[in-house]
Amino acid sequence: MRLSHLEKTCQEKGLRMTAQRRVIARVLSASEDHPNIQEVYKRIQQVDPKISLATVYRTLRLFQEEHILKRHEFGDGIVRYENASVEHHHHLIDKGTGQIIEFHDDRIETLQQEIAKSLGYELVGHRLELYGVPLKKDKKKKS
Amino acid sequence: MRLSHLEKTCQEKGLRMTAQRRVIARVLSASEDHPNIQEVYKRIQQVDPKISLATVYRTLRLFQEEHILKRHEFGDGIVRYENASVEHHHHLIDKGTGQIIEFHDDRIETLQQEIAKSLGYELVGHRLELYGVPLKKDKKKKS
DNA sequence: TTATGTGCAAATACTTTGCCTTTAC
DNA sequence: GTAAAGGCAAAGTATTTGCACATAA
Numbered sequence: 001m002r003l004s005h006l007e008k009t010c011q012e013k014g015l016r017m018t019a020q021r022r023v024i025a026r027v028l029s030a031s032e033d034h035p036n037i038q039e040v041y042k043r044i045q046q047v048d049p050k051i052s053l054a055t056v057y058r059t060l061r062l063f064q065e066e067h068i069l070k071r072h073e074f075g076d077g078i079v080r081y082e083n084a085s086v087e088h089h090h091h092l093i094d095k096g097t098g099q100i101i102e103f104h105d106d107r108i109e110t111l112q113q114e115i116a117k118s119l120g121y122e123l124v125g126h127r128l129e130l131y132g133v134p135l136k137k138d139k140k141k142k143s
Numbered sequence: 144m145r146l147s148h149l150e151k152t153c154q155e156k157g158l159r160m161t162a163q164r165r166v167i168a169r170v171l172s173a174s175e176d177h178p179n180i181q182e183v184y185k186r187i188q189q190v191d192p193k194i195s196l197a198t199v200y201r202t203l204r205l206f207q208e209e210h211i212l213k214r215h216e217f218g219d220g221i222v223r224y225e226n227a228s229v230e231h232h233h234h235l236i237d238k239g240t241g242q243i244i245e246f247h248d249d250r251i252e253t254l255q256q257e258i259a260k261s262l263g264y265e266l267v268g269h270r271l272e273l274y275g276v277p278l279k280k281d282k283k284k285k286s
Numbered sequence: 287t288t289a290t291g292t293g294c295a296a297a298t299a300c301t302t303t304g305c306c307t308t309t310a311c
Numbered sequence: 312g313t314a315a316a317g318g319c320a321a322a323g324t325a326t327t328t329g330c331a332c333a334t335a336a
Contacts, residue, residue: 016290016334018290018291020292021291037326051292051293053293053326054294054295054327055293058327061326073216092259094264103258105254107254108251111254115246115251116273117278119275121235121275121278122277123275124238124275125238126271126273127272128269128270129269129271130255131266131267131269132264132265133264133265133267134263134264134265159309159310159314160310161310164316195317195319197302197317197319197320198317200300201302201316201317222300
């Protein structure tokens with residue numbers, strides 16, 4: 001197959017597929033990390049340097065509105081994007097290196113539903129981020 | 144007593160207390176919501192219209208760095224502040240009205256510690272936001 | 287064909303900074 | 312007295328928009 005996952009998603013949503021959107025969709029499909037706009041733009045430039053920053057902004061906003069992308073802001077004020085089609089998960093951010101680790105935990109999900117309900121709400125979304133530093137495992141060679 | 148809570152905190156931290164900082168600390172002490180900068184500025188203006196926006200920015204940043212305030216961004220791109228001295232809690236945001244409800248739940252806290260640990264990290268911070276819509280309680284008058 | 291998308295530059299936030307004046311300690 | 316803080320306007324960033332041209336369907 002020649003279409004990237006995101007290209008297919010765009011088609012399914014009935015979005016008009018221009019060359020620019022194709023490139024942007026491909027770049028994002030290929031991204032397994034959480035790039036910010038500048039990074040996305042840089043990657044796009046490497047494929048087609050003609051694509052303007054305005055188009056990138058417009059397209060990322062469109063993809064966001066269509067729930068093709070998720071927008072994040074991990075406490076450093078920088079907006080990042082992530083392919084929304086990947087399985088539901090949360091993030092643990094390494095305060096030292098900035099590395100982002102994805103995780104999922106059903107107990108948390110259940111608990112959140114429960115809490116929302118107890119407050120009189122139906123949960124329609126949530127955001128959970130953990131910030132941590134690596135555990136010191138000096139005791140690696142446990143006697 | 145004449146000093147607001149935040150004024151005292153500032154003194155404890157050894158911050159130089161200017162008239163402007165006093166006003167800003169008082170306004171924030173009196174705020175029980177989660178105002179954004181514009182709102183904070185407006186409230187400050189009502190006390191002392193001479194205080195400049197630059198000073199508000201500088202002071203809010205300072206208070207943040209000193210852990211006197213907490214910075215939030217609840218998904219709408221607007222930066223909001225909250226008195227950091229209040230007890231630890233999380234937020235549930237009403238997607239309809241934007242109303243912010245605070246809650247605390249020890250089970251969540253414990254679970255988060257556990258998850259971080261299982262990923263090899265020591266938890267040093269976290270962020271949890273729930274987004275919900277009011278439950279329909281039509282059955283209010285349960286037969 | 288024709289509504290929609292794009293590139294470019296200008297406009298609009300929002301936030302920080304330089305510099306000179308003011309002030310807390 | 313002196314280092315730190317404030318006011319103001321200018322400078323940065325980040326993002327959006329107006330408009331003429333290009334293009335997908």
